[in-house]
Amino acid sequence: MSEAHSEQLLGEVAALPALPGVYRYFDAQGQLLYVGKARNLKKRVSSYFQKNHDGTRIGHMVSRIVRLETTVVRSEAEALLLENNLIKTLNPRFNILFRDDKSYPYLKITGTREALRPLTGRAPSASTLFPRMAYYRGAVDKRHSYYGPYPSAWAVKESIQLLQKVFKLRTCEDTVFANRTRPCLLYQIKRCSGPCVDLIHQAEYLSDVANAERFLRGETQQVLQTLERRMLAHSEKLEFEQAAEIRNQMTALSRVLHQQSMEVGGDQDVDILAVKVLGGRACVNLAMVRGGRHLGDRPYFPAHLDDASAIEEQMAQAEADGAEAVGPSAAEAVEPGERAARRVLEAFIAQHYLGAPMPPVLVTSQPVGRPLLDALSEQTGQKVHAVHQPREHRRAWLEMAQKNAGIALARLLAEEGSQQARTRALAEALQLPDDDLEALRIECFDISHTAGESTQASCVVFEGHKLQNSQYRRYNIDGITPGDDYAAMRQVLTRRYGRIAEALKAEAGEAALPPGTEVAVAAGPDGEAEPLPPAVEDAPAVPSAPKDSGKDMPATGPRLPDIVLIDGGKGQVGVAREVFQQLGLDLGSIVGVEKGEGRKVGLEELVFADGRAKVYLGHDSAALMLIAQIRDEAHRFAITGMRAQRAKVRVGASQLEDIPGVGPKKRARLLQRFGGVRGVASASVEDLATVEGISADLADAIYRALH
Template sequence: MADSTFDHKAFLRSLTTGPGVYRMLSDDGTILYVGKAKNLKRRVSSYFQKTHDSPKTRALMRQVEKVEVTVTHTETEALILENNLIKAHRPRYNVLMRDDKSYPYIHLSDHLYPRLSFYRGQRKEKGRFFGPYPSVSAARAAINELQKLFRIRPCTDSYFRNRSRPCLQYQINRCTAPCVDYISSQEYAKDVDNAMLFLEGKNQLVIDRLINRMEQASESLDFEKAAELRDQVARLRQAQAKQYVSGDEGEFDVLAVARQGDLFCIAIIYIRGGRNLGSKTFFPRVTMDHEEREVLAAFMPQYYLDRDPPREIITAAAIPEAEVLAETLSEQAGRKVAVRHRVRGDRARWLQMAAENASQAIASRLATDEHARTAMEALGRALKLDEPPMRMECFDISHTSGESTVASCVVFENGAPLSSDYRRFNIKKTESGDDYQAMQEALERRYTRLQRGEGKLPDLLIVDGGKGQLAMAESVFEALQVEGVSLLGVAKGADRRPGQEQLFLSGGRAPLILSPESPALHLIQRIRDEAHRFAIAGHRHRRAKTRRQSPLEDIPGLGPKRRQQLLKAFGGLQGIRQAGVEDLVAIKGISRSLAQKIYDQFKLE
């Protein structure tokens, strides 16, 4: 311990033997370490021995100038207080959980026609919550599956109230259109009840109910309804086959920890109703040397004390004070929560899987480009996202005076281009030169497919443009009821030079301007430039192909100069296709007979 006026011997003599929390401070009052103890005097006294085996403890005690304590009535209270102080002060020598964000849930609203939606944050809304899910993508996948199976509306209440005709969700068989009374409240309630049973893992009960309804419809000669229920049963059985990866019923989390050098990884597998909802990995910040079980013991209170715990938590090894943690979580949840490490059968296999996930995550982390990871984390902080955007998509539009318009979609995953997921869209329906409508058409085509489950939704969508393009993206996402995706418009600065970009985040008021040296801005520029390059390449290819095969070249009497005049006057071939004979005659050098030939040529296409 450093030389100071702090008389630790006198302090220890007056210290209670009851439970509580202790804080070790530096000379400037910074909290270096927070700990809890069943017996404060015994625990704190151990730090003031002459020698310590742990390098971490020796390094800590060289900086300690003062110790403060808070006495609690019980060890459970001490555990909760310790957790709160660690999260508030983030002491250097404590194990810190880096990922401390709220987790996604599925929310079923309290409404005559309940809404099924993605939810994140404090669960204050009325209705029922299901989860938590390990990631946004897992919650989205579950919602997508539920919409296919039970066709419960995903739209907001305001959107629902103002419909006069069914939306796209009805057309792609993801909703039964209760907004326009295409289904009675009684029938809709049956679908909602089945969806809740499905989320609780009671798939067989749902199947039995649907089979019973199918037989009743058949007996009533309502064969169309019977066929619909038959198809629903088939989809449910298919979903059941995909989701049940273990016959082990229950609600539990499985935790394992892996280590490579100074890097620790904790993997959690989430089992609810016998279904594997997926897994998530965490990389806690660990200062100095710790054992794996110590890291796991420090991580678990920080993780579980702020969320609804499962009925059982299974760990790969015995952790210190597991009984105290179980008692605290049980008291908090209002039901029994068990913390176990000795398991057999299916639970032992889950533990092995969690350990493999942790080891694989460490290997991937070390293999990931450090610069890309830093840029993603910086972008997440700059945009105030819950977590760094692991998957990003960017759209751009390219054309020449409205001719051969092409929209590009490039995909970056883990900060690197994923060229296998790139897509181009030849814009056909939009009027030539209208970038907003071209963007709308491309987004609708792309995200209608993704809503059908034909790919993965991104964490962040970037559109090349300012408020107008962003508003178009917002309207498309509202119409398609796409949730959980952050939207960003990137507009060039006043001089249109790199480094002056204005970032418009959906829901924000003022544009965000990042430093030209910001790694977050560099990543955005890289994605935008790649989308621009990909769009231009597609446009040039389409334009060259169109010009090689242009229908104008097949018209007798229409030379290069007149073809050029027509393209300029009408903004491209699309405009010429839509022109009438009188419109064509108005162009200098185009006679009525030639105008008729041009008109007839496009009518024959």
């Protein structure tokens, strides 16, 4: 195997130190292949190049290695954390990878931290005087308190409803709170105590906030004792109505605690992790207990499992020959499936809790290695325990998590099988080769605008039997007659494929495109596009999703998609044909989706740019289902982009400035007084008239203009 590698690479391997560290392998195109850790870098890395791995996945990977990078660290714990940090951020081809494409939601209580700090010459905000509860996802603000994380938005909203029933905290925005003249519906149904119209004293409200926070931290008995003391104090003062209100609070809280007591036992903060491996795929189901309450669970599915498991399994076998093993010792009588489950679990724990808060106790379906727990303890500053083969209520939790992992994995395998069948059906319908359906790439375009305003084009990508949302692109369309969908389609196709056509011609030794031809513009790592007219917005669809290279063509070289799907009939396909003819590209890849009779779903026909006859697939065709899925996604993506752009334009111009008599100064006073356009819109005529410079007639005109 070493004969296929350069002398420079083998020399670097021979010169490696016998120290702990992390190594990285790269191929000829600079793509990261693999990230690994080692207690002894020299011994570990040498084992890849000293043995014959022909005919195996590890042999396939090693044959592609042309460059090596290493980082020496102080301990195995540091190596483990660095390894998984690099895996999570760099997405190597042959490592188990968990993509966390969505941040966790939290329950936020506003202003509670700010209330503890002295005010510096400024009036306290409504969020400080009467804190509100809110669903939250994003960066943390030190002025507020955050509880969670929660596994889903549903779990947060359920907790908010529970706290509304027991403690009656407000959930309204500050602008609404500041402009209420009578209590809202939540007060009428006993879900809010009405602080907006002074129906509760501030001290009592803040006491309810404090009790809600203690409840979220799991201090339930202390909360009940505090409420009992308040109830008795009101009774002694003969304030029986107030005492009855607190009694009702205690009853509601006791009912909640009774519902939770059967599940929780005495634990406060615990994560339960169950792994299921089947059919070359795996699922890690994470269930959360926070503040003594079971909040629900969430499944995760790793990528690259087959390749990574095969490589690590083969390297583990090398221990019998004296090589350092990454996985469990070969002396252990562990089945291969069990070893794979352990590797998946440890990869998830290492990647999931990197830089994220974690509970002190993990209940796991497989044992977790001591080096990983020590590394996490060192990172978090608290002792982390992993409980395998738990008892009592923890055992019930784990069994539930294992059952949910099995259900989620079975659903994924069924969906993947269905999606692969749809891809094959489409390839057969269009007479495309079906020997490598994994590589079949479809790009679909749609145009969206509102009466010609804020026109945007979308491009969504389907590859590997699934939609690749990190490769989605939006294009701002400018310089056309408003509402001209044909001109918009011509512009987006030229910008999308002009660069690829130029690169293909350059490879073939032909002349470049004529001067002035628009070409697609590559987005940078931050999603911004290079300034070429007309302006293009090449931002990924999901900001938290892993970003691609930011280019409109694969890193391996210029390549047209197998299918260019156009949401439209003969007219749109004709425009696409003109663009492809101008660029010198293959017309056979263009497919239009024409609405059927009466524009009914299931009656669509496929229109081709190369002169082929129309094709009707049938309403129950798997191929049509895939086309409809991709087309609908392109439509959704275009509409959301157009609406965001339209809102940006309209807010930028501001509805207030369009009102006669409202200039910049009066607009600034209104916005400052009511906290924004929404606050102004929710204000009454009398409130508007209290602003300096706003007469009663102008206040009435503003109110009518905004309603």
